[in-house]
Amino acid sequence: MRTIIVTGLLWSGLTAGAAWMAPGGAAGAAWLGRDDAAGAGSAAAGTTPVALVYPSTWPAPLYKGPLTQEGIALGRKLFYDPRLSKDSTISCASCHEQYAAFATFDHSLSHGYNNTLTTRNAPALQNLAWQKAYMWDGRIPHLEDQPAAPITGSNEMGETLQGVLAKLKKDRTYRQMFAAAKMAINEKTLGNALSQFMVCLISSDSKYDKVKRGQATFTLPERLGYAIFQQKCSACHPEPFFTDGSYRNISMTLDTTLNDVGRMKVTGRKEDSLAFKVPSLRNVVLTFPYGHDGRYPDIRTVLERYHLTNYEIGQLKAFLYTLTDSTFIKDPRFSAPG
Numbered sequence: 539m540r541t542i543i544v545t546g547l548l549w550s551g552l553t554a555g556a557a558w559m560a561p562g563g564a565a566g567a568a569w570l571g572r573d574d575a576a577g578a579g580s581a582a583a584g585t586t587p588v589a590l591v592y593p594s595t596w597p598a599p600l601y602k603g604p605l606t607q608e609g610i611a612l613g614r615k616l617f618y619d620p621r622l623s624k625d626s627t628i629s630c631a632s633c634h635e636q637y638a639a640f641a642t643f644d645h646s647l648s649h650g651y652n653n654t655l656t657t658r659n660a661p662a663l664q665n666l667a668w669q670k671a672y673m674w675d676g677r678i679p680h681l682e683d684q685p686a687a688p689i690t691g692s693n694e695m696g697e698t699l700q701g702v703l704a705k706l707k708k709d710r711t712y713r714q715m716f717a718a719a720k721m722a723i724n725e726k727t728l729g730n731a732l733s734q735f736m737v738c739l740i741s742s743d744s745k746y747d748k749v750k751r752g753q754a755t756f757t758l759p760e761r762l763g764y765a766i767f768q769q770k771c772s773a774c775h776p777e778p779f780f781t782d783g784s785y786r787n788i789s790m791t792l793d794t795t796l797n798d799v800g801r802m803k804v805t806g807r808k809e810d811s812l813a814f815k816v817p818s819l820r821n822v823v824l825t826f827p828y829g830h831d832g833r834y835p836d837i838r839t840v841l842e843r844y845h846l847t848n849y850e851i852g853q854l855k856a857f858l859y860t861l862t863d864s865t866f867i868k869d870p871r872f873s874a875p876g
């Protein structure tokens with residue numbers, strides 16, 4: 539079986555990999571993926587296996603399922619399809635917008651089915667294959683089980699899984715695409731296809747990444763901010779993902795309207811009250827507002843909670859800007875299928 543290494547050549551028929559590859563050419567070993575990653579292995583016969591490409595300095599992904607070109611294409615179509623919601627108005631991408639690193643742009647809470655609002659801030663979707671658990675409270679351990687939550691959430695897509703599956707089964711294009719991916723049309727394959735697409739949402743081409751690859755240099759404020767970051771923030775936001783996947787209470791106060799106690803709802807442990815998953819800071823400039831309920835309108839308001847001097851806040855902001863990955867937010871492979 540032929541393994542396709544993910545480059546700009548795939549999926550959307552691009553003629554050059556420029557949008558995907560780091561400027562400076564083919565980017566060398568640090569950029570090329572490993573064949574042992576998610577993807578190789580047990581893809582069904584008749585599908586085209588895809589190997590995930592990520593920086594060689596990163597650990598192996600935790601997501602182990604096989605990836606195929608057909609499965610990813612199907613997941614991408616589903617991700618952008620409003621028919622996954624009850625009244626066909628809301629897709630995953632309504633709340634997870636590419637230009638906001640797949641968070642909801644400029645919204646503390648997101649709009650769901652029938653003018654409802656979510657109770658939490660939509661997180662960026664990036665580097666999900668390395669996450670230990672999903673949602674702000676980590677209540678969903680496996681990515682493939684995640685899509686059922688927004689599809690059936692009354693304040694998200696308001697549909698039932700049976701309802702979605704019936705629509706998909708009636709649709710000729712979906713029938714063909716599921717067949718091409720060697721999948722029956724059911725709840726499990728729906729979650730699997732969406733996950734295959736989401737796993738490909740890798741952000742690793744920010745200025746920070748280019749500095750790490752020796753292809754760019756920090757300005758003085760960025761460098762000073764990086765040093766402060768390593769000293770004061772890395773304990774919870776460690777490189778290269780800028781999160782350790784743990785749940786922490788950073789002196790959160792309870793919003794008495796939302797009444798969201800966070801991780802405690804999952805573990806039942808008092809010490810987990812108001813603990814939320816440490817968010818990645820990649821693309822953080824694009825994902826405002828901040829915090830699990832979007833209560834902080836801008837980065838300065840978040841940083842003011844960390845007892846920093848004005849000087850430190852200034853340098854830290856300069857560094858955080860280097861985590862913006864404009865390749866990722868414009869990557870045509872991740873946009874709505876044509």
Ligand code: HEC
Binds near residue numbers: 632648660732
């Ligand atoms: C109405 C807005 C909305 C829609 C529609 C929506 N999401 Fe989300 N998404 C959110 C919010 C809000 C959260 C955080 C929920 C929580 O922590 O409880 C979230 C969390 C996630 C996460 C967890 C990310 C992480 O880092 O833990 C994934 C994955 C995800 N959504 C994928 C999807 C997929 C796939 C769809 C479509 C089937 C979808 N979402 C539809 C708002 C939305």
Ligand code: HEC
Binds near residue numbers: 812813830840
């Ligand atoms: C003790 C662990 C811990 C440390 C240390 C820490 N953070 Fe955080 N950070 C968190 C948690 C947890 C959240 C999410 C809080 C919530 O919403 O309940 C967060 C949220 C943020 C956010 C908002 C991101 C978003 O998408 O909502 C930013 C920005 C941030 N931290 C930057 C920093 C910086 C800069 C430092 C160093 C000065 C730092 N953090 C130190 C745990 C930590």
